[in-house]
Amino acid sequence: MRVATRYFVLLGVFAFLAGVVYWFITYESVGTVLFLAFACTPAIIAWFAIRHGSMRDRRPEDDADADPAERAGEVLGPFPAETVWPIFLVLGSITIGASLIYGLILVPLGAALFVWALLGFTRESRG
Amino acid sequence: MTTTIDRPPQAPAPRPSPGIVHRLVSTDHKNIGILYCVSAFIFFLVGGALAEVMRTELMEPSRQIVSNETYNTLFTIHGTVMIFLFVAPFASGLANYLIPLQVGAPDMAFPRLNLSSFYFFIGGGILVLLAGVASAGQAAAMGWTAYPPLSEIRLSPGVGPDLWILGIVLVAISTVMNGVNILTTAFLMRAPGMTMWRMPIFTWNMVVVAILGLVAFPPAAAGLTLLLIGRRLGGLVYDAAAGGDPTIYQHLFWFLGHPEVYILILPFFGVITEIIPVFSRRPLFGYTGFLLATLTIGMLSTGVWAHHMFTTGVVDNPFFAAMTLLIAVPTGVKFFNWVGSMWGGKIWFAVPMLFSIGFLLNFLIGGVTGVMLASPPIDYQAHDTYFVVAHFHYTMLGGSVFGIFAAIYFWFPKMTGAMLSERLGRAVFALLFVGFNLTFWPQFVLGQRGMPRRYVDYASGIGYDTPNLVSTIGAYLMAVAVVVFLGDVWRSLRRRRPAGDDPWGGYSLEWATSSPPPEHNFDRLPKIRSVRPAFDRNHPGSAP
Numbered sequence: 053m054r055v056a057t058r059y060f061v062l063l064g065v066f067a068f069l070a071g072v073v074y075w076f077i078t079y080e081s082v083g084t085v086l087f088l089a090f091a092c093t094p095a096i097i098a099w100f101a102i103r104h105g106s107m108r109d110r111r112p113e114d115d116a117d118a119d120p121a122e123r124a125g126e127v128l129g130p131f132p133a134e135t136v137w138p139i140f141l142v143l144g145s146i147t148i149g150a151s152l153i154y155g156l157i158l159v160p161l162g163a164a165l166f167v168w169a170l171l172g173f174t175r176e177s178r179g
Numbered sequence: 180m181t182t183t184i185d186r187p188p189q190a191p192a193p194r195p196s197p198g199i200v201h202r203l204v205s206t207d208h209k210n211i212g213i214l215y216c217v218s219a220f221i222f223f224l225v226g227g228a229l230a231e232v233m234r235t236e237l238m239e240p241s242r243q244i245v246s247n248e249t250y251n252t253l254f255t256i257h258g259t260v261m262i263f264l265f266v267a268p269f270a271s272g273l274a275n276y277l278i279p280l281q282v283g284a285p286d287m288a289f290p291r292l293n294l295s296s297f298y299f300f301i302g303g304g305i306l307v308l309l310a311g312v313a314s315a316g317q318a319a320a321m322g323w324t325a326y327p328p329l330s331e332i333r334l335s336p337g338v339g340p341d342l343w344i345l346g347i348v349l350v351a352i353s354t355v356m357n358g359v360n361i362l363t364t365a366f367l368m369r370a371p372g373m374t375m376w377r378m379p380i381f382t383w384n385m386v387v388v389a390i391l392g393l394v395a396f397p398p399a400a401a402g403l404t405l406l407l408i409g410r411r412l413g414g415l416v417y418d419a420a421a422g423g424d425p426t427i428y429q430h431l432f433w434f435l436g437h438p439e440v441y442i443l444i445l446p447f448f449g450v451i452t453e454i455i456p457v458f459s460r461r462p463l464f465g466y467t468g469f470l471l472a473t474l475t476i477g478m479l480s481t482g483v484w485a486h487h488m489f490t491t492g493v494v495d496n497p498f499f500a501a502m503t504l505l506i507a508v509p510t511g512v513k514f515f516n517w518v519g520s521m522w523g524g525k526i527w528f529a530v531p532m533l534f535s536i537g538f539l540l541n542f543l544i545g546g547v548t549g550v551m552l553a554s555p556p557i558d559y560q561a562h563d564t565y566f567v568v569a570h571f572h573y574t575m576l577g578g579s580v581f582g583i584f585a586a587i588y589f590w591f592p593k594m595t596g597a598m599l600s601e602r603l604g605r606a607v608f609a610l611l612f613v614g615f616n617l618t619f620w621p622q623f624v625l626g627q628r629g630m631p632r633r634y635v636d637y638a639s640g641i642g643y644d645t646p647n648l649v650s651t652i653g654a655y656l657m658a659v660a661v662v663v664f665l666g667d668v669w670r671s672l673r674r675r676r677p678a679g680d681d682p683w684g685g686y687s688l689e690w691a692t693s694s695p696p697p698e699h700n701f702d703r704l705p706k707i708r709s710v711r712p713a714f715d716r717n718h719p720g721s722a723p
Binding site: 062068071080082086087088093094113121123132134135136145149152153154173 | 201204205206207283290291294295297298299301302306338342345348349352363366367369370371372373374375376377390393394399407408411412426427430436474477478481482484486493494495498517659703704705706707708
């Protein structure tokens with residue numbers, strides 16, 4: 053994860069410097085905000101990764117001489133092989149969005165579908 | 180040149196095909212990858228059909244097969260479908276299928292998020308198509324850029340533009356979900372020994388694409404949501420009369436729109452970088468340099484958006500011209516990598532390699548004309564003419580779509596266990612290459628002669644007739660190529676000429692498992708000691 057973290061740091065620094073340079077060249081606010089917001093995205097990820105020890109920990113995938121056996125038998129967690137809930141999640145999202153066009157009356161229906169799908173996901177995870 | 184390869188005399192009996200319901204709800208990354216690719220290709224057929232109607236309309240002056248209004252809808256939906264529903268999702272499909280295989284993982288990091296991402300894409304796609312078929316006067320017809328004030332409700336009434344906005348926002352959500360999944364998989368689920376600097380180039384490029392998607396899509400989604408609020412709830416952000424500023428929308432849109440060009444092309448830089456060394460029988464020339472060039476392109480691509488706004492007069496043209504010219508340098512480096520990989524190699528001109536070479540030739544023209552357009556004086560002359568249309572089709576169709584066909588011919592045997600026809604594949608390549616250049620080269624001429632884009636008609640005798648006729652003939656040839664390709668796929672799936680696990684002598688890890696791979700991807704992972712683990716396994720004498 054060290055290489056990835058360094059890349060995020062580099063990206064954040066680049067976007068921050070680009071924003072500063074852009075501001076002093078153009079004094080244009082929209083582009084400056086975009087650059088600075090862009091700087092925040094990788095900076096947040098890098099901050100999170102560093103806090104969780106990404107620069108310290110050495111994982112088997114970072115070891116050039118590691119063997120596949122080093123991770124054999126590792127349990128990643130239970131994953132349902134099939135799920136229908138994404139379909140209802142999208143239907144709920146579309147219905148909520150469509151309420152802006154066809155009337156706010158659709159919001160409760162969309163929200164109900166959305167929450168039902170989220171609950172379905174959660175119950176499935178416990179399974 | 181004759182090349183022989185060892186194949187098993189008989190392919191293992193194909194596993195029973197899962198039912199359609201299972202396919203639609205399965206969280207297996209390979210299944211989702213195929214769903215993405217097939218859906219995206221269906222959208223391509225829709226977008227292509229719209230393009231054929233437009234080219235037929237433009238074949239001769241004064242020919243009227245569609246109304247002015249319908250023509251506006253045609254180019255709006257064509258552009259949207261090809262960019263947001265075909266090229267980018269096809270790349271997502273390849274990424275879903277290949278990344279876990281290439282890094283030695285059993286699946287993507289978040290399988291259900293993965294399926295959700297697919298359905299958000301499908302939901303968005305359906306809304307975009309509905310936006311195009313809304314009743315007369317209601318359809319989306321404001322161009323794929325949807326600039327206000329044209330996209331405001333007084334100039335674009337009806338539900339079509341609203342459905343279009345909702346559709347693109349859903350696609351943006353899908354892209355963000357997919358980006359999170361790709362990054363987590365590539366960073367945290369690699370097999371032991373698969374260090375970052377051994378990751379296949381395709382996976383690396385998708386990492387950069389995922390980051391670009393995470394950075395660029397949210398501002399555009401925000402911009403589009405503000406547009407919808409302006410249309411339906413009376414928001415005034417883009418209303419100049421009320422103190423708003425419509426160019427804010429252009430900034431937000433193009434902050435996505437230009438990185439989007441790289442979101443569309445970088446996956447296929449990755450594809451041909453996987454293919455060229457394999458068919459040149461050489462390792463990739465300059466792996467590290469190639470990666471650094473990709474990372475540089477990723478960073479610089481976020482600082483070039485306003486070259487689309489040179490003629491607005493509200494952006495700093497020299498800044499964006501300089502950034503745009505700068506990005507040509509790492510792109511040029513890649514050409515040295517590709518040519519260097521072929522140089523001195525024993526080149527096997529199989530169909531994937533033909534499409535890769537076609538990609539290089541077409542994209543070179545698209546890239547060079549992009550450098551021309553990065554110069555504001557030239558851009559002022561060419562802006563909104565067919566020169567720009569030709570330029571971006573040379574990058575997107577000549578580049579990305581040739582990359583898509585290269586990918587299909589390269590990985591179809593891995594995905595299905597069956598080979599596509601080499602003979603028909605060559606015919607598809609020839610028809611597509613000739614048809615493509617016949618279609619779009621004349622459009623450079625039209626642009627230089629001043630023909631504006633998005634016009635439904637033109638006067639006769641002012642130099643537009645012949646290039647338009649030739650362009651339409653080329654478009655028909657491309658349609659024939661796609662029909663032959665579909666026939667080839669159908670025939671191959673029926674006949675199932677066995678491919679074996681590694682028909683090309685591939686380098687990356689997916690070639691070290693069966694075709695198609697088992698549900699958990701690998702029965703046994705080889706040791707990973709270089710960027711070519713499958714090659715090392717097959718040639719232990721030359722392994723590091």
